[in-house]
Amino acid sequence: xxxxxxxxxxxxxxxxxxxxxxxxxxxxxxxxxxxxxxxxxxxxxxxxxxxxxxxxxxxxxxxxxxxxxxxxxxxxxxxxxxxxxxxxxxxxxxxxxxxxxxxxxxxxxxxxxxxxxxxxxxxxxxxxxxxxxxxxxxxxxxxxxxxxxxxxxxxxxxxxxxxxxxxxxxxxxxxxxxxxxxxxxxxxxxxxxxxxxxxxxxxxxxxxxxxxxxxxxxxxxxxxxxxxxxxxxxxxxxxxxxxxxxxxxxxxxxxxxxxxxxxxxx
DNA sequence: ATGGTAGAAACTCTA
Numbered sequence: 568x569x570x571x572x573x574x575x576x577x578x579x580x581x582x583x584x585x586x587x588x589x590x591x592x593x594x595x596x597x598x599x600x601x602x603x604x605x606x607x608x609x610x611x612x613x614x615x616x617x618x619x620x621x622x623x624x625x626x627x628x629x630x631x632x633x634x635x636x637x638x639x640x641x642x643x644x645x646x647x648x649x650x651x652x653x654x655x656x657x658x659x660x661x662x663x664x665x666x667x668x669x670x671x672x673x674x675x676x677x678x679x680x681x682x683x684x685x686x687x688x689x690x691x692x693x694x695x696x697x698x699x700x701x702x703x704x705x706x707x708x709x710x711x712x713x714x715x716x717x718x719x720x721x722x723x724x725x726x727x728x729x730x731x732x733x734x735x736x737x738x739x740x741x742x743x744x745x746x747x748x749x750x751x752x753x754x755x756x757x758x759x760x761x762x763x764x765x766x767x768x769x770x771x772x773x774x775x776x777x778x779x780x781x782x783x784x785x786x787x788x789x790x791x792x793x794x795x796x797x798x799x800x801x802x803x804x805x806x807x808x809x810x811x812x813x814x815x816x817x818x819x820x821x822x823x824x825x826x827x828x829x830x831x832x833x
Numbered sequence: 834a835t836g837g838t839a840g841a842a843a844c845t846c847t848a
Contacts, residue, residue: 576839577839579840580840603841674847
């Protein structure tokens with residue numbers, strides 16, 4: 568089975584690209600971020616026509632997450648229990664015995680900003696909830712835009728980015744804390760090309776100049792990491808006309824979803 | 834020196 572994540576930066580603009588991508592890659596699950604749509608305006612008929620069911624939690628203008636899934640989802644949750652946040656950034660669902668969490672971590676703007684403090688606080692709260700989710704769901708995957716480059720090799724110019732938002736030490740520590748809960752960075756389970764990134768700023772021709780960061784991730788619990796056979800970044804959509812500034816990330820798992828019995832078979 | 838581009842929305846904010 569294939570799990571994927573893509574920050575589309577407006578689903579309204581990117582819907583044709585998403586439909587093309589679904590057809591080409593046929594993932595079992597696709598997590599979307601920055602849909603920027605209220606749920607009432609989500610393009611459900613178009614997604615269903617492509618063979619996917621929709622779970623979404625969105626708002627006007629900013630943020631918004633969704634999970635597109637071939638198989639039925641249950642136990643959907645659109646907020647971290649006990650943490651009321653008007654910003655729609657998290658969506659969890661159980662799909663055939665697999666717990667999937669789609670997330671859009673706050674960007675943080677700059678390290679001296681109120682938004683940066685919100686980001687670190689958000690990660691703290693998310694981490695506590697994740698501990699609880701992991702205790703209930705050994706087969707768990709967290710996919711999304713983490714807005715954190717975990718290591719120097721995930722940044723085109725680590726010296727330039729040192730201490731900057733997306734690569735600052737407190738953010739990297741927060742990422743390590745999540746990974747330390749028994750989650751594996753699927754991308755780093757395999758040998759990868761150097762300078763592998765998932766986001767390139769629209770400005771200064773960053774994509775053409777290969778000035779990117781790897782900030783979109785798929786984290787897998789140990790049980791799922793053992794079944795993971797590949798993980799890659801698909802940079803092709805970043806070459807499109809009117810592209811998202813992010814590329815999709817795909818993980819392949821040697822598992823079969825059995826939605827009838829909600830079990831997973833190796 | 835704080836640039837630049839894109840999206841949504843509404844003359845600005847967020848990334």
